[in-house]
Amino acid sequence: MFATESGGVRRNSLKDFVNVKANGKIAMKLADGDKLVRVRTCTEDDDILLSAHGGKCIRFPVTGVRVFVGRDSKGVRGIKLAKGDEVIAMSVLRHVKVGVEERDEYLAAVNAARRLKGGDYTKRAEDKARDEELAAKLNEEKFVRMAEEEEYLLTIAADGLGKRSSAYEYRIAGRGGQGIANIDLARGKKKTHVAAAFTVLDSDQIVMVSDSGQIIRCSIDKISIVGRSSRGVSIFNTADGEQVVSVSRLRDVNGDDEEGDEAEEVENGGPEAEAAPQGNEEGEEEPPEVDGAGEAEGDKAGGGEEETP
Structure with missing residues (x-):
């Protein structure tokens, strides 16, 4: 998936993409000014999660994107971005068939278990029982x-602010919608944006680097x-005007002096993005492609989906 x-x-x-020669091979046609952000292998049992600079994200099934035959097409819309916003990361998640009520019930139970571990229930016997x-x-x-x-x-x-969230919190929708909030970026008069977003395990570590050369x-x-x-x-306790520009994930690290595998790295160097407006993750009807390049097997010529601008 591109x-x-x-x-x-x-x-x-x-x-x-077999038999790629030393001088390379055209992988994807890009519009003027557009860039590839991430390429990941996936199966039809997976979901794609796109994360944007302005704090929005969208999750949709891999099967929501048809298989293109050619390598010289632009593809289709994954997320509808606000003006000035841009995608900064793509993650591949396992597709889990769980109903909304079941998901909400599970998340409520997990949150209750976390509160019981470190919560103060003094004079709150009813809350503890619940x-x-x-x-x-x-x-x-x-x-x-x-x-x-x-x-x-x-x-x-x-x-420097960040958090982990369960993938169950990211509901599955049709591709092409405006997405939902991935993180709260409200800071009063100060502006910030998403620097990195990727899946992690409890055993992972991360290395963060700021634009002033500080590292943690x-x-x-x-x-x-x-x-x-x-x-x-x-x-990361950043100073005034300092920003996180790179986040790397380390996996299978056995000691402080040993190097782990760097599985994800996201660098932020783009302009400030405007936060995307709040909205539902709703897909939208798309006009036919201008030409038949990259048409899926079994599709009729020029059918079905809008190419990205």
Whole structure:
């Protein structure tokens, strides 16, 4: 799956990229000024999550993007961006068939269990009893299965605030919509934006670098798990005017002096983006393609989907 800065996506079979010579091969046609943001392998059992500079995101099934035959097409719209906004990351999540009510019930039980671990219930016996009742549901078979399949998305803002959120918080919708909030970027008169967003494990570590040359390294399990639209907690205490420009994920790190595998790196160097307006993740009808380039197998010529601008 290809993702571009303008919000476009395109899916190709890996067989389209065999026998690549030393001088390379054209992988995707890009509009003037557009850039590739990320390329990831995926299956039809996965979902795609696009994260934008201005704090919005959208999650849709891989099957929502048809398989293109050619390599010289622009693809189709993945997310409808506000003016000045841009996609900065693409993550691949496992597609889990869970109903909205079941998802909300699971998240409520998980949040109750977290409150019980560190909460102060002094003079709040009723609240404690309610949380104990909710947390007990995690022993049910369906919730045990959901816990085993749960993934987490780390989102870091340029001012050093960040958080982890359950992938269940990101509802699945049709591609091409405006998306939903990924993180709260409200800072009063100050402006910030999303610097990085990618999936993580409890055992991972991250390295963050600022534009002034400062660097920190921390464990993922030290970063709070909060709601999708929360602002998070301070991870990197940046100075006035200082911004986080790079976040790298380290995996399989056995010691402080050993290097791990850098699985994700997102650098932020673009202009300030305007926050995308709030809206529902609704797809929209798209006009036919101008030409038949990149047409899916079995599609009629020129049918079906709008190419990205």
